[in-house]
Amino acid sequence: MNDINVWDKVIDEYKEVKADRYMGIFGYPIKHTLSPIIHDTISDEYLLGERYIPFEVDSNLGEYVKSAYDSGIVGLNITVPYKEKVIPYLYDIDEDAKKIGAVNTLVRTDKGYKGYNTDMEGLYRSIKEAGAEIKDSEVIMLGAGGAARAVAYMCKKYGAKKIYIINRSIDKAKRLAEDMNEDASFKAFIPVPVNAYKDIPKGKYIIIQCTSIGLKNEAGLPLINDMDFYRQAVFAVDLIYNPAKTPFVKCMEKLDIPAINGLKMLLYQGIIANEIWNDIRIDDAVLGKIYSKLIKKLYY
Ligand code: NDP
Numbered sequence: 001m002n003d004i005n006v007w008d009k010v011i012d013e014y015k016e017v018k019a020d021r022y023m024g025i026f027g028y029p030i031k032h033t034l035s036p037i038i039h040d041t042i043s044d045e046y047l048l049g050e051r052y053i054p055f056e057v058d059s060n061l062g063e064y065v066k067s068a069y070d071s072g073i074v075g076l077n078i079t080v081p082y083k084e085k086v087i088p089y090l091y092d093i094d095e096d097a098k099k100i101g102a103v104n105t106l107v108r109t110d111k112g113y114k115g116y117n118t119d120m121e122g123l124y125r126s127i128k129e130a131g132a133e134i135k136d137s138e139v140i141m142l143g144a145g146g147a148a149r150a151v152a153y154m155c156k157k158y159g160a161k162k163i164y165i166i167n168r169s170i171d172k173a174k175r176l177a178e179d180m181n182e183d184a185s186f187k188a189f190i191p192v193p194v195n196a197y198k199d200i201p202k203g204k205y206i207i208i209q210c211t212s213i214g215l216k217n218e219a220g221l222p223l224i225n226d227m228d229f230y231r232q233a234v235f236a237v238d239l240i241y242n243p244a245k246t247p248f249v250k251c252m253e254k255l256d257i258p259a260i261n262g263l264k265m266l267l268y269q270g271i272i273a274n275e276i277w278n279d280i281r282i283d284d285a286v287l288g289k290i291y292s293k294l295i296k297k298l299y300y
Contacts (some may be wrong), residue, residue: 004063006071009055020049022072023277026057026064026086027079035077037293038270045286048278050074057082065089065106069113075277076106076113077270083146090115100153101179102146105273116276120150122269123237123262124158127206130260132235134158138203140232141165142223143210144172144191147239151210152180152189164200166192166223168211197224202232209238214246222248233257241266244298263298267291 011031025035031054039052057064061082066089068076078086083102087093090103091112097103103115127134139160141151144167155163163180167173173191180189192200207230213222221230230236236252241263245253252259267290271282 004060004067006055006064006067006073009057009064011054011056014051014053017051017053019043019051021074022051022053023075023077023274024053024055024068024073025077025079026055026061026068026082028056028058028081030054030056030079033079034266034294034297035270037297038267038290039274041290041293042271042274042278042282042286045289046278046280050278061085062089065113069108074108075273077273078104078106078115080146087115089113096120096153096157100149102149104269105276107276116273117150117153118269118272118276119147119265120154120157121272122267123151123239123265124154125268125272126260126262126264127235127237129264130235130258132206132258134160134206136161137206139163140200140205140207141210142207143167143212144169144176145210145212148210149176149179151208151239152176156180156184156188160206161188163189164192164205165189166194166197168194168223194223197226197229204234205232207233207236209236209240209246209248212240214238214240214243214248217243218247220247221251227251227255230257231255233259235259237265238262239265242298244295244300263291263294267294 036052043050092114094116097115097117100117105116105118106113165173170193177189177191181187211222236259238246238248239262240246241261249259
């Protein structure tokens with residue numbers, strides 16, 4: 001008997017919302033999520049009668065997943081700190097998500113939820129759209145946390161030639177590199193301690209900023225405070241999108257290097273999740289509408 005009810009976890013602003021079908025997001029904290037903008041706009045544009053509810057889940061994740069399933073919720077996103085922890089509570093997991101080791105989307109099946117990782121495809125789509133190419137590129141990743149796992153797997157799946165992973169805790173960079181090098185035909189991932197960044201051969205790199213430095217608008221560059229190092233970038237991505245201009249993005253602009261923040265990644269991971277939930281294709285006009293709503297929510 002499960003006494004836990006997921007609807008007790010709805011954040012205050014959503015308590016009175018009514019719909020035919022519900023989707024939602026589990027995380028902690030969750031108040032500032034932008035995801036309802038994505039999914040509620042899609043529902044309104046395609047007359048789907050759906051609403052997307054943020055649930056502030058602070059404990060008992062497994063019971064809340066079960067309660068969401070029992071109460072008919074058709075899809076969930078999973079965010080910090082549960083992308084890895086949710087895996088034991090899934091009925092099934094998509095192959096890519098399994099290899100990444102993190103799930104951000106649950107899809108209802110007859111027997112339970114199936115987990116996917118749409119962060120990875122969302123990031124790839126945002127990079128392609130900006131005109132950069134992962135295939136045969138050399139990449140430097142800053143960070144080796146949860147999100148970095150999806151980034152590393154994207155590099156592997158889409159054929160990056162060499163990937164250097166710099167992280168404050170070198171053990172995490174080593175573990176990530178080992179996981180990604182497993183069953184690969186050649187060892188493309190190389191962990192690098194922060195103080196050894198000059199050992200990376202001079203070259204032309206896509207630099208992907210995957211740490212949480214910049215989220216609080218801190219001064220200073222993430223991990224490496226050396227403009228010459230960043231000058232090697234031919235294209236740059238910061239996974240952070242709020243503030244819109246992170247210290248990393250500002251640094252790239254100063255050097256005249258094309259750079260994007262993580263807003264399109266956020267948009268596309270949501271679009272891909274919604275396309276799976278509703279079995280639809282979301283057209284460019286709707287994408288544009290959602291994007292203009294999202295950018296208004298950022299601070300500059
Ligand atoms: P994690 O907490 O799992 O990882 C944080 C990373 O940042 C680690 O590599 C950590 O290093 C590093 N880090 C944090 N603080 C410091 C510091 N003071 N000095 C040096 N390194 C530091 O977070 P996630 O991987 O889940 O998320 C990372 C960022 O990506 C977040 O800011 C998040 O907003 C963004 N993100 C964006 C998404 C999007 O859709 N655009 C999707 C997912 C995430 P260490 O291992 O040494 O602790």
